[in-house]
Amino acid sequence: xxxxxxxxxxxxxxxxxxxxxxxxxxxxxxxxxxxxxxxxxxxxxxxxxxxxxxxxxxxxxxxxxxxxxxxxxxxxxxxxxxxxxxxxxxxxxxxxxxxxxxxxxxxxxxxxxxxxxxxxxxxxxxxxxxxxxxxxxxxxxxxxxxxxxxxxxxxxxxxxxxxxxxxxxxxxxxxxxxxxxxxxxxxxxxxxxxxxxxxxxxxxxxxxxxxxxxxxxxxxxxxxxxxxxxxxxxxxxxxxxxxxxxxxxxxxxxxxxxxxxxxxxxxxxxxxxxxxxxxxxxxxxxxxxxxxxxxxxxxxxxxxxxxxxxxxxxxxxxxxxxxxxxxxxxxxxxxxxxxxxxxxxxxxxxxxxxxxxxxxxxxxxxxxxxxxxxxxxxxxxxxxxxxxxxxxxxxxxxxxxxxxxxxxxxxxxxxxxxxxxxxxxxxxxxxxxxxxxxxxxxxxxxxxxxxxxxxxx
Numbered sequence: 001x002x003x004x005x006x007x008x009x010x011x012x013x014x015x016x017x018x019x020x021x022x023x024x025x026x027x028x029x030x031x032x033x034x035x036x037x038x039x040x041x042x043x044x045x046x047x048x049x050x051x052x053x054x055x056x057x058x059x060x061x062x063x064x065x066x067x068x069x070x071x072x073x074x075x076x077x078x079x080x081x082x083x084x085x086x087x088x089x090x091x092x093x094x095x096x097x098x099x100x101x102x103x104x105x106x107x108x109x110x111x112x113x114x115x116x117x118x119x120x121x122x123x124x125x126x127x128x129x130x131x132x133x134x135x136x137x138x139x140x141x142x143x144x145x146x147x148x149x150x151x152x153x154x155x156x157x158x159x160x161x162x163x164x165x166x167x168x169x170x171x172x173x174x175x176x177x178x179x180x181x182x183x184x185x186x187x188x189x190x191x192x193x194x195x196x197x198x199x200x201x202x203x204x205x206x207x208x209x210x211x212x213x214x215x216x217x218x219x220x221x222x223x224x225x226x227x228x229x230x231x232x233x234x235x236x237x238x239x240x241x242x243x244x245x246x247x248x249x250x251x252x253x254x255x256x257x258x259x260x261x262x263x264x265x266x267x268x269x270x271x272x273x274x275x276x277x278x279x280x281x282x283x284x285x286x287x288x289x290x291x292x293x294x295x296x297x298x299x300x301x302x303x304x305x306x307x308x309x310x311x312x313x314x315x316x317x318x319x320x321x322x323x324x325x326x327x328x329x330x331x332x333x334x335x336x337x338x339x340x341x342x343x344x345x346x347x348x349x350x351x352x353x354x355x356x357x358x359x360x361x362x363x364x365x366x367x368x369x370x371x372x373x374x375x376x377x378x379x380x381x382x383x384x385x386x387x388x389x390x391x392x393x394x395x396x397x398x399x400x401x402x403x404x405x406x407x408x409x410x411x412x413x414x415x416x417x418x419x420x421x422x423x424x425x426x427x428x429x430x431x432x433x434x435x436x437x438x439x440x441x442x443x444x445x446x447x448x449x450x451x452x453x454x455x456x457x
Contacts (some may be wrong), residue, residue, distance in 0.1 A: 035433035061400030062414035071113035083421035084131035112170040118183035152332035161209035161229035170280040181249035222275025223295040240295040243306035248447045259444045287331040303349040311363040314370030358404040362424035423449035
């Protein structure tokens, strides 16, 4: 994900419906059979990755090639690491072991190359931590610690504790002082978990300091814009949004409370949510949306919506606003029904996509899974079933699952993002299967879908 089109997802305790019909009653759905389809899809995709892109960051599902993600020309097994806890939950133990064995034999972060701090934390640090929690493998924890230590200069270089966007893994050189809420604030659960497992409080303290420093600079009406200089604290934008590049900051405020019991995070979450509901909630043609506004005046900037924002209904339900959250999720479900697969951008005022691409996004499935964990309604399972069947119909390529170049024509592009392995495949599995290795009552999934609480052994 690039150009600020970045992702977030956290969890608590396709084609239009006419093209991909569900049974008349969702209660008649054979969920176990659907879960088996998900598992076999994961196994098939993993076999293609194993044969054609083993140890590479990402497979190219149309051509069968491979591409790097974090560092151009360098590979750190991104998709492999992102897939591990999903494989473990699906009881694909031979595949899980293959991945861990590759890490033991090959993975090193002693690379003279620059990485995105945010992406590296949520994808690689989080993926290694979840795989460690699943298996108990101590090397996975050691790798997560080594990588995090290489990221820490991004935090310490700022006098106010807001991390730079990029850091060199070998030299510690930092770059990118103009950053955003998501990249500043989406690490407290990964860093908090690492601090708990290692006994080293530095990681949690750095993550919380960044969250608090950003929160303290909100406007008089409680809103936070989407660009800031991490060295001076000067705002570089006036736009307040729940979408990228702000989205997962709000998610991790709640998550810091949910996973770590940090009451300051809960207080900040409630304050930010109250301001968002007061200034950004809007109705149009009977549907509920959240609009971008000026962070000081609350004046609406536009009606444009980003698909990545569709996670937010689930977060609102977690935080005690289920009615509003459900209404927002249903607004996005209508867009899914219209196009089959959600476009990256949508303008409800014009009833038209603003971006016709789709990057195999999991956010709507994430939100529905979150609602389902809270209330158990079959409505949410049915929504996810439509999401899964759309993927099967439109995204399946010769060697894996491909992003959409155009959701209106259903043209594919030769790319499968690493988060696909960690996110929607996990959401599909957990909501359809009675997963024996997951605690449905007490759990936590990160913005990247990594399980940091809830494994059952």
